[in-house]
Amino acid sequence: xxxxxxxxxxxxxxxxxxxxxxxxxxxxxxxxxxxxxxxxxxxxxxxxxxxxxxxxxxxxxxxxxxxxxxxxxxxxxxxxxxxxxxxxxxxxxxxxxxxxxxxxxxxxxxxxxxxxxxxxxxxxxxxxxxxxxxxxxxxxxxxxxxxxxxxxxxxxxxxxxxxxxxxxxxxxxxxxxxxxxxxxxxxxxxxxxxxxxxxxxxxxxxxxxxxxxxxxxxxxxxxxxxxxxxxxxxxxxxxxxxxxxxxxxxxxxxxxxxxxxxxxxxxxxxxxxxxxxxxxxxxxxxxxxxxxxxxxxxxxxxxxxxxxxxxxxxxxxxxxxxxxxxxxxxxxxxxxxxxxxxxxxxxxxxxxxxxxxxxxxxxxxxxxxxxxxxxxxxxxxxxxxxxxxxxxxxxxxxxxxxx
Ligand SMILES: NC(=O)c1ccc[n+]([C@@H]2O[C@H](COP(=O)([O-])OP(=O)(O)OC[C@H]3O[C@@H](n4cnc5c(N)ncnc54)[C@H](O)[C@@H]3O)[C@@H](O)[C@H]2O)c1
Ligand SMILES: [Fe+2]
Numbered sequence: 216x217x218x219x220x221x222x223x224x225x226x227x228x229x230x231x232x233x234x235x236x237x238x239x240x241x242x243x244x245x246x247x248x249x250x251x252x253x254x255x256x257x258x259x260x261x262x263x264x265x266x267x268x269x270x271x272x273x274x275x276x277x278x279x280x281x282x283x284x285x286x287x288x289x290x291x292x293x294x295x296x297x298x299x300x301x302x303x304x305x306x307x308x309x310x311x312x313x314x315x316x317x318x319x320x321x322x323x324x325x326x327x328x329x330x331x332x333x334x335x336x337x338x339x340x341x342x343x344x345x346x347x348x349x350x351x352x353x354x355x356x357x358x359x360x361x362x363x364x365x366x367x368x369x370x371x372x373x374x375x376x377x378x379x380x381x382x383x384x385x386x387x388x389x390x391x392x393x394x395x396x397x398x399x400x401x402x403x404x405x406x407x408x409x410x411x412x413x414x415x416x417x418x419x420x421x422x423x424x425x426x427x428x429x430x431x432x433x434x435x436x437x438x439x440x441x442x443x444x445x446x447x448x449x450x451x452x453x454x455x456x457x458x459x460x461x462x463x464x465x466x467x468x469x470x471x472x473x474x475x476x477x478x479x480x481x482x483x484x485x486x487x488x489x490x491x492x493x494x495x496x497x498x499x500x501x502x503x504x505x506x507x508x509x510x511x512x513x514x515x516x517x518x519x520x521x522x523x524x525x526x527x528x529x530x531x532x533x534x535x536x537x538x539x540x541x542x543x544x545x546x547x548x549x550x551x552x553x554x555x556x557x558x559x560x561x562x563x564x565x566x567x568x569x570x571x572x573x574x575x576x577x578x579x580x581x582x583x584x585x586x587x588x589x590x591x592x593x594x595x596x597x598x599x600x601x602x603x604x605x606x607x608x609x610x611x612x613x614x615x616x617x618x
Contacts, residue, residue, distance in 0.1 A: 219605045222595075227441075230599035234442045237491050242401050244487070245370070245381060245408040250476065254330075254371045255289045257409035262293040266326030266367055269297040270319045272339035273330045274304065282373060282414060283330055298322045303331065306505055306512070307338040308390040309352045315342040319366070326367040329405075332426065333377030333386070333512065336370050340385035340403040343368045352387060356396035358597075361403060370405040373414045375465070375478035376426025376513055378433055378486020380408035388506065394589070395502045404490075410483055412476030420466050423478075424569035425513030427462040430454060430482040431562075432516040435524070436495040437488035438538060439531040441599035444491065451488035452541045457481035459542040459561075466569055496523045496604070499594035500613060503586045508577035517571045522612050524559045530602035535559070574618045583613050 248256045261269070269290070277283060278301045290297050300315040315338060319327065329339035343365035344355055355361055370380045379385070385398045418426075431454075437443060438451035458481045464474040500523070501515035510518075528535060535555035539545065544557045566573065587609045594600060604612065 223603045226595045226603065229596065230442055234599070237442065238444065240401060242383065242491060243404045245405045247483075248407070248409040248411075249480065250411070251413050251472070252411060253409040254286055254411040254414060257369060257371060257407055258286060258289040258293060258295070260407055261326070261328070261369055262295055264326070264367065267295060268322065268324050268326070269295060270315065270322070270324035270327045270342070271297050271299045271330060272303060272315055272327055272342060273299065273301050273335050275301045277301070277331055277335075277373060280417065282417070286330060286371065297328070298324065303335045303338045305334050306386075306388055306395070306509065307334050308388045310390050311338055312341045312345060312352060312387055315339070316345050319346055326369065329368065329370045330373065332372065332374035333379045336372060336377070336379035336405075337385040337387060339368060339370065340365070340379070340405075341387050341398055342366075344385075344398065344400075344403055352398075353389070353396065355398045356387075358399045361398065361400040363402075365402055368403075368405040369407045371409045371411060371414065372479065372482070374418060374422065374426040375415060375475070375482040376429040378430065378482050378489065380405060380410075381483055381486040382490040384490070386502070393506045395506050408483075410476070410479040412472050412479050415475045415479065416470050416472065418469060420469060421570070422511075422513075423469060424462070424466045424571060425511055425517060426482075427458060427465060427478055427513070428517040428520070428566070428569070428571070429513035430478070430485045431458045431462070432497050432520050433485035433489040433494060434458065435520070435538060436497055436598075437485070437492035439527060439534045439601050440492040440495060441601060442492050447488040447492040450484045451492070452537065454481045454485035454488060455538055455541045457484070462565070463568065493598045495598045495600045496526075496590070496594050496609075499590040499598065500586070500609075502593060503589045504575060504578070506589070507582055507586060508575070510575060510577060514571065515575070517566050517569075518573065518575050518616055521559055521563045521566070521573070522615055524562065526604065526608075526612060527600070527602045528555050528559065531555070534601075573616075575616050576618055578613070578617050580614065580617055583610050587613060
């Protein structure tokens, strides 16, 4: 058995190599439309493209509440043909991707418009990748496995959380093993995105809180990552500032358009930060809570975040102090250690304010070794975490989240 300190050297070298790749590779960004009714501006821009037969990928709930109505009316007015696939469910599986792909093929669609949260956007990304790459989803999962340009993809996020509208990632689950298998490739970044806060005013408070905390986790994990660069730092700090300022209002007063629009922007900035700097242990553990118990992604992150920050605080004190300053928490001449602690305490306080529990009710002690193994495998081969943990340490950390 290789001693853990040797293993850590290997993980750090891997991350250094990844940082070079990320700095060298071009990361595309979508053409962005932002503000009230920007979703309709996006439709107008799509009409200027060659694509005239869209597959709309969404979830049934959004169709039911009429969230797509003004978008489909606009497409009708513009003479753009479309067919709707609304079978996406939270934490989409390979089956839903294949179903959506079958609809795309049957109707000869030449582009995809995703309208929804991270689940719809991620399913759409993989449908587009599958449409042009003749490989099963399992072989698209991992880094840089999408060899051919994907079917043109346009996205309209309806939650302010995942940042999927700008990231190189799509998270889809294996329906048999329930394992979450991220596809990570710059080729899956959408061509255009619209941040339209008017589509988010009906998002229930608990989903607003959880998805907003997901965006905060992206910003924080990207900022304390060893692979952070000045560009990702700027986006992470901007996102943190906006989230601290606007998330409490968006949760309490869902109809507040200013808060909704700023949260949409914050989520986009946080996406820009983590698409290059990566995330960390919080996401690695949260993905497995999702895989084992179907815990909504943002909720899982919110529960795990304070624990991982406590563990990482000595290695990331200065960075956590900067996040505290971006959150407006400096009141005097506190040193960085005090500020770092203030930031962690503030995250806990926010969760309390949003009725997010500090523990995971579904978590079974007997599952912890397997959850830990999967989480460490994901984290150590994908993320540049500031302080590494071994199986025992991680099991102890997760045990603190048992009821
Ligand atoms: N690609 C990435 O970079 C990335 C990053 C983080 C998370 N993810 C993935 O994204 C998924 C989670 O996405 P999510 O948190 O956006 O949630 P989601 O897309 O699963 O949606 C959650 C619920 O909110 C409802 N909803 C969405 N928008 C609504 C609106 N405007 N009004 C009313 N109800 C609305 C949906 O119908 C659904 O029931 C997970 O699978 C996660 O792993 C992806
Ligand atoms: Fe996330």
